Amino acid sequence: MAVNTTPSTARSFWPYFVVTGSLSMGYGSLFTLLAEFRDKLGFSETELGFIIAVGFLAGFIAQVGLARFADRGYVWILVHGGVLIALVSMLSMAMTDEVWQFTAARFFLGAGTGATGPAIRRILITRDPPNMGKNLGTMGAFDISGFVLGPVVAGLLAEFINLRAPFLFMAGLYLLIYMWIFRLDLSAGATATTKIPVRRLFRIRPLNSGMLAGAAFFTTIGVFETSWAVLLDDLGASTLIIALSISLFALPMIPLAPYGGKLAQQKGPMRVMPYSIMGAVVCMLVYGFVEFVWVLIAVSAAHAIFDAFTMPAGQLAIAISAPTEQAAAAQGLFGALGLIIAGIAAVATGAVYENWGAEALFTGASVVMVVALAGAIALGEELMGPDGRSTKEPAPASS
Template structure:
C-alpha cells in the first residue's frame, strides 16, 4: 500500500477534508479556522505552552519509571509487586480517559487540565511518605487519574488550534511528551543519588505547582460540541478508528514492557541506577528530534503506511531485547526509539483524522485509554512472565503480538477503504 492519505485526511470521510487535511473537519466546532489575525496569533502562541504542559506531565512518569528498581530493593517488594505499581497508574489513566475525555468536547477543557495537574501534585505528595505497597499503588492510581484528565483535553486544543498543521503539531507535542522522559529519569536518578529516594517526588510537587501558574497564561477555552453519551461506541464502530487502535495496541505493548521491565532487565544484567536513567533518556532523544517529522509523514503519506514500517522495526528490536547482552540492548534501543518517533504521532494523527469534528477529545481519550489498558496489562503480565520464564519468553512473545496487531490494523484499514469506495464510487 503506497499511500493512504486520501482515505484518512478527513474525519468521517468528509470529501472536503480529504482534499485538504487542514479543513474545517478539525476545527474547534466552527465551520472554518479563525480568520481574525489576532485570534490566530494568540492560538499559535499558546501551542508551545500547551506542549510544555504535556512535557511536565510525562516527566513525572519518567521519574517513577527510573526508580522502580530502587523502590523494589528499598521496600522489599518482589517483581510482581513492582508490576502492580506500574499497572495501577495505567488503570486509572484508562478509566479517566474513557469516562472523562468527552467533557473536553463539551467545553470543559480548562477544568480538566487544571484539576488533573492538581491531582498529580497530590499523588507526588503521597509518594513522599509512602512505605507500604498499598500506599505506592494508591499514589500511582492518583497520578494516572490526573494524567488521564490532562492528556485528551490538551490534545484537543492542539488539534483545533492549527488544523492545517495537525500532523506536525501532534508530532511536536509527542516530542515534548517523550522529552519529559529525557529530563525525568536523569533528574530522578540524580536527586535519588544525592538526596535519597524521596527527593524526586518533592521536585515533582514544585514542578506541578509551577505548571499551574503557567496555565494562567494559556487560553484553555474550547467550543462545546459533543453531547452524545455513546461517543466511545460510535467511534469504535468506525473501521478507520479500529485500524488506528490496532496500531496503537502494537505500540503500547512495548511501552508496558518498558514501564515494568526495563529497569529490572538492566539491573539484572549488571547496570547501575545512573546507567538505567541514562539509557531511558538516550532512548527518548531520537523521539524528541524525529516525532515532528513522524507527524508530518503520517499526515502526508497516511498513518497506516508509516505504522507498517515503524512497528515492524520496533518488533525486531523488541525481539533482540530477549537475547542480547547489555551493550547490544543499549545500542538497539536507539533504533527502536527512532521507529517509535514515527509510531507515536502516527497513532494520534490516525485517530484525529478518523474522528468526527465533534469527538476529537473523545477520540484521543479512546486512543489514550487503549494505550494505557494495553500497557498496563503488558506491565502486569510481563513482570509475572519475566519472573517465571525469563526475558527470552517475554520479549519474543511481545514481538510476535506486535506483528499480529499490525496485520489487524492493515485489515481494518482495508475495510475502511472498501467502505469509502462503496459510499462514493467517484
C-alpha cells in the same frame, strides 16, 4: 466552527506542550527508580508490575470516562484538575514506603495525566487542522522530552540525596505548572451540543485500524517500562546508567516525532506505521537475547526512532477518522485502549520475567505486536492516501 490557522496560532501551542511535558517528566521519573524500590524497599518484580499497571488502569478510566467532557466545553476543569491530582500523588509518594500506598498514589498520577492529555490534544486538533499531524507530533516530542529529563533528575536526586527527593522535586514543579495554567487560554473550538455515546466511535473502520496499531505500540510501552530498569539492573548496570539508558531511548524521538506526524499526514498513517511497528518488533526480540548493556542501549536508540513515527501517526489516524464533535473522546479512547493494554502487559511482564526470564517475555510481546499490526493493516485502507485519507471518506460516527 471558525478555525484560526495562522502561523502565530501554531506557535502559541508551546505552553500547552510544556504542561504535558512536565506531566511526562514525573511519569518517567518513576520508572528509573523501580530497581531502587526492589532493592531498598523490598518490592518484588510482580509488585512493581502491579504498581505500574494500576497507573495504566487509572489512565484508562480517566480517558474513557472524562475525555468526552472536553468535547462538551470542560477543558479548563480537566486540565486544572489533572495537574492538581498529579501534584497530590507526588506528595503521597514522597511520604510512603508501603506497596498499597505507592499503588494508590500511582493510581492518582495516572488519573491526573489521563484527564489532561485528551483535553489538550483537542485544542491542537480544533485550532489548526491542516497541521494537526505536526502539532500532535510536537506534543509527543515534548512528552518525550519530559520523559528524557525525568529519569536523569530522579536518578541524580536518588543517588546523591535520597529516594524521596525525586517525588518532592516533582511536586514542586507541578505546583509551579498549576499556578501557570491559570494564564492559558483553554478554549477548544465549538463544543458538542448533544451527548454522543463513545461506543459509536467503534463503528468507524479506519478508527479501529488506528486503535489496533496503537495496541501494538502500547504493548511495547507496557513491557519496556516495567522490565527495562530491572533487566539492566540484573545485568549489572547502576541506577545512573539505567537513567541514562532511558534518556537515550527517548532522545531521538524529540526531533523526529514532529516530522513523523507531518509525514503521516502527507502520506497516510497506514503507509508509515507498518514499517515503524515492525522495526520495533525486531528491537523487542533483541532485548530478550542480548546480555550486553551497551548493545541493548544502542538497540533501544534505534527502537526510539521507530516509535517516533508510530506515536504521532497513531494519534493522527484517530484524529482524522473521528468527527470533530468527538475529537477529545476519540483521543481519550485511543489513549485508554493503549493504557489498558499497557497495564495488562505490565502485570504479565512482572510475572513472566520473574518466572521465565527475558527471552520468553520479549518473544511473547513481539508476537502480540505482530498480530495487532496485522489487524490494523486489514482495516486501514482508508488511512493510506494523501493527508491520511483515501478517496472514500470514513463512515460517520452516527451511521
